[in-house]
Structure formats: C-alpha cells, structure tokens
Amino acid sequence: MFSEKQMKIMAFPHTSYDALICDGAVRSGKTSVMSLSFFRWAMLSFTGQAFAFCGKSVGAVERNIVTPLLAVKWVRTRFSVKYNRGDHVLIARDGNRENRFYLFGGKDESSYTLIQGITLAGVLLDEVALMPRSFVEQALARCSVSGAKMWFNCNPENPLHWFRQEWILKAQERNALHLHFLMGDNPGLDDATRQRYRNMYSGVFYQRYILGQWVMSEGLIYDMFDLTENVYKQAPTGALYSSTRYIACDYGTTNPCVFLDIYDDGEVIRVDREYRWDSRKERRQKTDQEYADDFMEFMGKDWCTVLVDPSAASFIVALRQRGAYVREADNDVSDGIRRTGTLFARRRLLVNEANCMGLIDELGTYMWDDKAAQRGEEKPVKQQDHGPDALRYFVNYLPDWRFE
Numbered sequence: 001m002f003s004e005k006q007m008k009i010m011a012f013p014h015t016s017y018d019a020l021i022c023d024g025a026v027r028s029g030k031t032s033v034m035s036l037s038f039f040r041w042a043m044l045s046f047t048g049q050a051f052a053f054c055g056k057s058v059g060a061v062e063r064n065i066v067t068p069l070l071a072v073k074w075v076r077t078r079f080s081v082k083y084n085r086g087d088h089v090l091i092a093r094d095g096n097r098e099n100r101f102y103l104f105g106g107k108d109e110s111s112y113t114l115i116q117g118i119t120l121a122g123v124l125l126d127e128v129a130l131m132p133r134s135f136v137e138q139a140l141a142r143c144s145v146s147g148a149k150m151w152f153n154c155n156p157e158n159p160l161h162w163f164r165q166e167w168i169l170k171a172q173e174r175n176a177l178h179l180h181f182l183m184g185d186n187p188g189l190d191d192a193t194r195q196r197y198r199n200m201y202s203g204v205f206y207q208r209y210i211l212g213q214w215v216m217s218e219g220l221i222y223d224m225f226d227l228t229e230n231v232y233k234q235a236p237t238g239a240l241y242s243s244t245r246y247i248a249c250d251y252g253t254t255n256p257c258v259f260l261d262i263y264d265d266g267e268v269i270r271v272d273r274e275y276r277w278d279s280r281k282e283r284r285q286k287t288d289q290e291y292a293d294d295f296m297e298f299m300g301k302d303w304c305t306v307l308v309d310p311s312a313a314s315f316i317v318a319l320r321q322r323g324a325y326v327r328e329a330d331n332d333v334s335d336g337i338r339r340t341g342t343l344f345a346r347r348r349l350l351v352n353e354a355n356c357m358g359l360i361d362e363l364g365t366y367m368w369d370d371k372a373a374q375r376g377e378e379k380p381v382k383q384q385d386h387g388p389d390a391l392r393y394f395v396n397y398l399p400d401w402r403f404e
C-alpha cells in the first residue's frame with residue numbers, strides 16, 4: 001500500500017514536530033499521501049476549524065489535492081464531504097464534527113487578500129517552492145490555533161532558494177521533520193512509467209526532478225531540444241488546418257522583433273514560420289506602424305489570437321487599432337522555461353526547420369545566467385533570446401493541465 005517513506009507522512013501527526021517537509025523527485029508520492037494524512041489528521045483531531053490547501057493556483061489545488069482526495073474510498077465512505085467549487089471550500093463532516101478546507105492559489109492575487117483574514121489550524125502548501133514567499137509567510141502566520149501544524153512539499157530548485165535556506169536547512173531549529181523522496185518511494189509507479197519520466201528530463205531538470213537534488217542551473221537551458229526530434233520539414237496534411245492558430249510576438253526596436261506563427265492541435269504544437277526584423281543588422285529601425293503593417297501581412301487572412309510581450313504597450317495599441325485580438329502575455333520567466341522545457345522533452349513542441357532558422361539558432365544558444373544563479377536567481381542571459389521569449393509567451397498561455 002504505502003512505502004516506508006509514505007508511512008512516515010501518515011505517522012507525522014503523532015509526532016511532536018510542528019512541521020513536515022517533503023521534497024524530492026517528481027511522481028514520488030508526496031502530494032497524494034500528504035493530502036490524505038493531512039485530511040485524516042484534521043478530521044480526527046479538530047472540529048469547527050478552518051484549514052488551508054494551498055497550491056500555485058486554485059485550479060492546481062483542485063486537480064492535485066481535492067479530486068484525488070475525493071477519489072479515496074475511505075474519505076468518501078467515512079465522512080460526508082462536499083466540495084463547493086464557487087467558494088473554493090471543501091466541507092467535511094463526521095457525525096457532528098465539521099471542518100472546512102479552503103483552497104488558495106499562491107499566485108492568484110485574490111488569494112493573498114483572502115488568506116489574510118482567516119485563522120487556521122493547519123496549512124498544506126503543495127509545491128511550495130513555486131509560490132511567492134510573501135504568500136507562504138502570510139499563510140503560515142495565520143496558523144494560530146493550538147496544535148496547528150504546517151505541511152510542505154516541493155521539487156528541488158536552485159540551492160539558494162529561500163525555502164531551502166529558511167526551512168530545509170533549518171529543519172531542526174524549526175522543529176520540522178524533513179523527508180526526502182525519490183521515485184522509488186512511490187509503490188504505485190511501474191518500471192515503464194519511471195523510465196518514461198526519466199526520459200522526459202535532462203541536464204539540470206534531470207538532476208532536480210529525477211535525482212531530487214537542489215542544484216544550480218548552468219549552461220544550455222533547453223538541452224532537451226533535439227535537432228532531429230523537435231523539428232519537422234513539413235506538417236502532416238491537414239495538421240495545421242485542424243489546429244488552433246496563435247501568433248506570439250517579442251517586440252524590439254533596437255533589439256530584434258520576432259513573430260512566431262504557432263499551431264496547436266491539442267497534443268502537438270508546431271511553430272511553423274517566423275518573422276524577424278533585426279534593426280542593427282538591417283541598419284534601420286521600424287516604427288510601430290511599420291511593424292503593425294508587417295504583422296498584418298504575416299497574419300494574412302486567417303486571423304487568430306495574438307500574444308504580445310506585455311511591455312510593448314505602443315505596439316499593442318497599433319495592433320489593436322488594426323482590429324487584431326491581442327492578449328498581453330504572461331512574462332513569468334521561470335514558469336515559461338519549465339513549461340517549454342517539458343514540452344520539448346515530451347516532443348510535443350516542434351519547430352519547422354526551414355522556416356524558423358532564427359528561432360532554432362537562438363534555442364541552441366539560450367543559456368542560464370551563471371552569475372545570477374550564484375545569487376539564487378534563475379534567469380537566462382539576455383542575448384539572442386527573442387525567439388525563445390516569444391515562445392514562452394505562447395507556452396504561458398496554455399492551461400496548467402497541458403504540463404501534468
């Protein structure tokens with residue numbers, strides 16, 4: 001049933017520790033068992049209390065915690081459990097005992113204000129290393145009920161990440177139990193699945209997500225991008241036609257300006273063409289109006305959603321004046337890189353090798369900024385990053401479940 005490591009999660013409520021930290025590899029059975037142990041502890045030890053289930057977004061908490069929890073037979077038969085989607089609250093009853101579990105998303109702005117007003121008997125922070133530190137601290141500060149416990153889990157990031165510095169390395173002084181997980185600690189994974197996950201990552205991502213190590217990012221960012229597996233010469237007949245089309249734009253006046261023509265069939269994403277104007281190379285800068293004209297010509301008659309660098313305010317206005325449907329892109333760099341890397345590794349993201357030579361070149365020289373990494377910041381070197389930036393804007397527009 002449970003592995004030895006997972007048994008320790010189940011036993012945690014019966015220890016004198018105030019906090020539990022589970023870090024390590026992906027798919028290693030952290031979230032599922034932690035949710036169950038948390039719920040069991042809450043329902044058997046308290047009544048009339050509020051608890052928090054926190055994740056990156058409320059949607060992620062629904063998918064990773066609530067749905068799996070409601071699928072557990074013991075939970076459904078032993079308790080009466082109702083999840084209210086509108087209010088993001090799960091209410092569980094056992095006879096006349098009742099507790100509430102509120103869902104919060106660390107990156108949802110509304111969550112930040114909502115959690116400030118609540119008194120909690122416990123908080124579960126799923127994928128805590130991906131949440132803003134201020135949100136996590138706010139959530140922890142709300143745990144004022146006597147007997148409250150804090151439960152954390154995450155995959156490794158940069159070794160200087162605040163969560164490692166403040167919690168993992170200080171586990172003893174914070175009276176926290178620290179458990180480190182590998183895929184072998186999840187008895188539910190068969191060899192084929194384990195192998196599939198191993199093949200999905202390379203480089204820094206392999207060390208972090210498979211070996212479970214907190215290592216610095218260095219070198220090539222997309223070392224999983226493969227010049228045979230991630231490119232195509234011609235899309236299969238009808239593949240582009242039956243896809244949803246997007247154009248992603250990274251705007252620049254002195255720097256190059258790039259548009260990517262992207263087709264998503266729901267499984268495979270194809271970057272089919274690129275537009276590129278490098279004013280230094282061409283020795284001429286274009287105005288927003290000229291760029292917008294070029295854009296309309298690039299888009300042609302088949303209009304689509306346009307994702308633009310959010311800082312390119314004047315270009316966005318010029319496109320909107322021409323009637324284009326423009327969305328300001330989400331410029332979260334680390335999310336975008338993690339997600340793009342996952343799609344490349346799964347071979348779900350392909351690039352037309354003849355039409356997108358600029359993008360392919362840039363993907364091959366897109367490097368981590370080693371100096372920033374030494375300070376605990378993860379970001380790419382700011383050079384020849386225009387194609388990869390535009391690609392991130394598109395990838396950040398996809399819903400979370402495309403990466404799970």
Ligand SMILES: Nc1ncnc2c1ncn2[C@@H]1O[C@H](COP(=O)(O)OP(=O)(O)OP(=O)(O)O)[C@@H](O)[C@H]1O
Nearest residue numbers: 001002025026027028029030031032033186187188
């Ligand atoms: N003891 C078990 N027996 C059977 N299946 C299990 C067991 N533990 C976990 N699983 C299943 O394995 C899968 C991965 O588990 P889980 O989501 O808990 O991993 P995780 O460590 O949180 O992964 P990630 O780091 O990717 O979020 C889930 O589908 C879960 O239901």
Ligand SMILES: [Mg+2]
Nearest residue numbers: 030031032064
């Ligand atoms: Mg998890």
